[in-house]
Amino acid sequence: MHPFAYEAPTTIEGAVAVLDKHGDRARPIAGGTDVLVQARANRWDLDAIVDVKNIPELTQISHYPDGSVSIGAATPCYQIYEDQKIRDSFPGIIDAVEMIGGIQIQSRAALGGNLCNSSPSADGICPLIAYNAVCHIAGPGGDDDHRDVAVEDFCTGPGSNVLGRGEILVSMVLPAPGDNFGAAYERFIPRNEMDIAVAGAGVSVKLSSDGSTFEAARVALAAVAPVPLVVPAAEAALIGNAVSDDVIEAAAQAAGAAATPIADMRGTIEQRKHLSAVLTRRMINKSVERARG
Amino acid sequence: MTTQITPGPARVHVRTTINGNPHEFLVPPYMSLLDTLREIVGLTGTKEGCLDGNCGACTVSLDGRIVDSCLVLGAEIDGKSVETVEGMATPEGLHPLQQAFLEEAALQCGICTPGFLVAAKGLLDNEPAPDEHRIRHWLAGNLCRCTGYDKIVRAVQKASAEMS
Numbered sequence: 298m299h300p301f302a303y304e305a306p307t308t309i310e311g312a313v314a315v316l317d318k319h320g321d322r323a324r325p326i327a328g329g330t331d332v333l334v335q336a337r338a339n340r341w342d343l344d345a346i347v348d349v350k351n352i353p354e355l356t357q358i359s360h361y362p363d364g365s366v367s368i369g370a371a372t373p374c375y376q377i378y379e380d381q382k383i384r385d386s387f388p389g390i391i392d393a394v395e396m397i398g399g400i401q402i403q404s405r406a407a408l409g410g411n412l413c414n415s416s417p418s419a420d421g422i423c424p425l426i427a428y429n430a431v432c433h434i435a436g437p438g439g440d441d442d443h444r445d446v447a448v449e450d451f452c453t454g455p456g457s458n459v460l461g462r463g464e465i466l467v468s469m470v471l472p473a474p475g476d477n478f479g480a481a482y483e484r485f486i487p488r489n490e491m492d493i494a495v496a497g498a499g500v501s502v503k504l505s506s507d508g509s510t511f512e513a514a515r516v517a518l519a520a521v522a523p524v525p526l527v528v529p530a531a532e533a534a535l536i537g538n539a540v541s542d543d544v545i546e547a548a549a550q551a552a553g554a555a556a557t558p559i560a561d562m563r564g565t566i567e568q569r570k571h572l573s574a575v576l577t578r579r580m581i582n583k584s585v586e587r588a589r590g
Numbered sequence: 591m592t593t594q595i596t597p598g599p600a601r602v603h604v605r606t607t608i609n610g611n612p613h614e615f616l617v618p619p620y621m622s623l624l625d626t627l628r629e630i631v632g633l634t635g636t637k638e639g640c641l642d643g644n645c646g647a648c649t650v651s652l653d654g655r656i657v658d659s660c661l662v663l664g665a666e667i668d669g670k671s672v673e674t675v676e677g678m679a680t681p682e683g684l685h686p687l688q689q690a691f692l693e694e695a696a697l698q699c700g701i702c703t704p705g706f707l708v709a710a711k712g713l714l715d716n717e718p719a720p721d722e723h724r725i726r727h728w729l730a731g732n733l734c735r736c737t738g739y740d741k742i743v744r745a746v747q748k749a750s751a752e753m754s
Contacts, residue, residue, distance in 0.1 A: 302599035303619030303665040330661050333622070334642045344599075346619070348666060375655065399731025400709070402643055404655040405662070490730035491644065 299342035307351045309435045309467060315347050317437035317463030325349045325465060327371035328405030330398065331414040354467050355409070358383065364473030367433075370409025370466040374398075377408060387471060388587060389424040389480030389499065396420055396484065399491050409466050415452040418520035422448065423499025424482040426517040426527060428471045437463030449517070452524040477504040477512075479587030481580045484519060485572045494520045495564040498552065498576035502584040504540065511535040516548065516577055521556035521569050528555040531577060540585055549578035602665040608633070609677030617664040623657075624648045626664030627674060635675040635704050639733070646732030649705035649712075650674050656712040658731075675704035678711060686749040687711055696745035698736030706732050710746045718754040722747065 301323075306312045316323050323345040326332045336343055349355050355371040360382050368377065374394035377383055384391055390408075397406055397420050411421035412432070425448040432451055436442035448469065452458050460466065474480070484497035497519030503512045516531040534548035553574030560566045601616040608631060617626050627633045627650070639647030641660045648659040651673040678685040687710050690696070697703045706729065713720055713728045720728065725746050726739070734742060 298620060300598045300618065300620050303602050303663060305665075328661070329663065330643050330658075333661050333663070336620075337641065346663070348663075350666075398643065399646070400712070400728055401646055401649055401656050401658045401731045402661075404652070404657045490727065 298337050298339065299344070301336070301343040302345045303348065304345055305348040305351050307353075309352055309354060309465065310439075312347050312349055312352060312465055313435055313437045313463050315345055316465060319345050320462050323347055325413075327355070327407035327410045328373060328402070330402050330406045331410065331416075349465070364475070365471060367468045367470045368408060369468050370413070371407045372409070373405055373407050374403035378403075386474060387428060387480070389427055389482050389501065389584075390421075390471070392482040393420045393424045393499075396490070409469060412448065412451060412469065413458060413460070413466055415454075415456050415458045415524070417452075417455055417522060417524055417526075418494045418497070419525065420482065420484055420494060420497060420519065422452065422525040423497055423517040423519045424480065425469055425471070425499075426525060427480045427482070427499040427501035427515045428474070429501075429515065430469045430471045432469055433467045434460065434464050435467050436461070436465075449525075449527050454523050474501075475503065477506060477508065477588050478502070479504075479584040479589070480515075481583035481587060483576055483580055483583075485576065493563065496520050496556070496558070496569045496572035496576060498573065498580045499525075500577065500580035500584045502535065502581065502588055504585065504588045508540070508585075508589045510539055511537065511544070514548075514581075516552055516581075518552060518556055518573050518577070520563075521558040521573050526555065526557075528552050528577075530555055535581070545578055545581045548581060549574040552577035602668070604665060604668045606667045606669070607671040609673055619663070619665050621664045623650065623652075623659040623662035623664050623667060623672070626667075627659060627672070630664070633674055633676050637701050637704055639701065639705075644733065645702070645705075646709060646729075647702050647705040649708045649732065651708055651712055654712075654715075656709050673708070675707050678707060685711065686752045687714070687746065690745040690749040690752070691742070694741050694745035694748060696737060696741040697734075702732060702734045702736075706734065706742055710749070714746070714750055714753060719750055720746075 355369040359367040430448045480501035482499040484494035486492035514535040516528045518526040530551040531548040538544040556573040558569035637647040639645035
């Protein structure tokens with residue numbers, strides 16, 4: 298492992314300055330549960346690690362009066378699942394942060410870190426897409442250097458994303474779910490805990506006020522494409538249609554058809570496509586249950 | 591002949607509390623908390639297993655939360671409080687978990703034991719009477735290749751009964 302310096306800035310400007318100075322030879326860490334492992338495996342030669350946990354904007358959960366929430370990028374899993382308002386309003390996020398790693402990992406690993414690690418199998422990204430979350434990104438150009446990117450547009454390939462030199466993910470903002478909305482995430486793994494998704498599905502639905510019709514839907518799949526995969530065909534199969542087994546099955550089949558997985562030690566292509574359909578069906582049903590309260 | 595010394599990144603000054611005792615030292619910025627405890631502080635109870643967050647052998651408590659010390663930098667504990675397996679027993683005797691692990695034969699080779707003890711203490715400190723499912727879920731981040739886990743779960747249940 299290349300010997301790196303440890304920087305622990307207390308402001309976004311401070312973090313951005315170090316990241317901008319070192320470019321590819323610096324990485325931010327929150328929990329370090331991916332970055333330190335990858336640094337030891339010599340994935341990069343780092344000159345600096347930037348610990349972002351002393352920056353208030355990156356470690357706060359802020360609930361707004363309109364029902365939206367901002368989750369600081371470095372907020373660890375446990376802080377999210379111990380937040381009662383997130384439990385009440387964003388249970389699809391809780392599904393994910395309660396299943397990432399074990400208790401030790403959840404003490405440290407951040408939802409924003411899961412996003413920045415940009416693994417196709419990340420458990421945290423599909424539910425963020427289901428909630429239409431937006432990334433707030435700060436850059437090296439001073440106070441005005443901010444941009445917003447939808448989570449579904451953030452990842453660009455396995456382990457790569459839209460962050461440029463000197464840029465840092467500050468927070469993810471989840472809009473208010475509103476009434477008759479439900480979301481859920483589930484993955485398949487051969488164990489009960491502590492494993493990486495063979496496939497996963499994050500779904501959200503918005504139903505008509507009588508609960509009979511899909512008015513909006515999001516379907517995103519984990520571990521079956523180079524990036525967390527949004528499936529517009531599955532969403533289209535739901536939107537405008539009655540909540541029925543046939544409609545849900547059509548969406549599930551669309552998800553299975555859209556998956557373009559690889560075969561590896563965790564699963565075959567056939568199994569992952571099958572799982573994509575099964576998990577999508579289950580998560581639509583769970584989302585409907587939650588939407589109907 | 592001269593020796594070329596390449597200067598590394600500056601060491602980090604750390605003031606911390608370990609098992610209730612104040613410590614102050616300089617640590618290489620890339621050194622894990624695991625190595626910091628073992629090589630700088632001299633507390634070798636915490637064990638190295640997988641070095642990637644799967645096995646839990648290096649579990650310590652950091653500000654009251656269990657973590658894998660292989661995935662924490664020593665530099666990060668400045669101003670924080672760490673508890674290791676060495677902090678569990680008192681001059682009066684073993685911690686109830688340690689006693690229960692002995693009585694239930696919840697170890698064989700022992701490499702995983704400090705991590706299991708610290709992790710289990712993290713559970714019982716906050717939830718004195720967890721059910722078996724909760725114990726197994728909580729300890730999912732700790733691997734043991736000797737016992738098959740049942741003896742460990744029974745030991746935690748026994749300690750829980752004695753402590754509550």
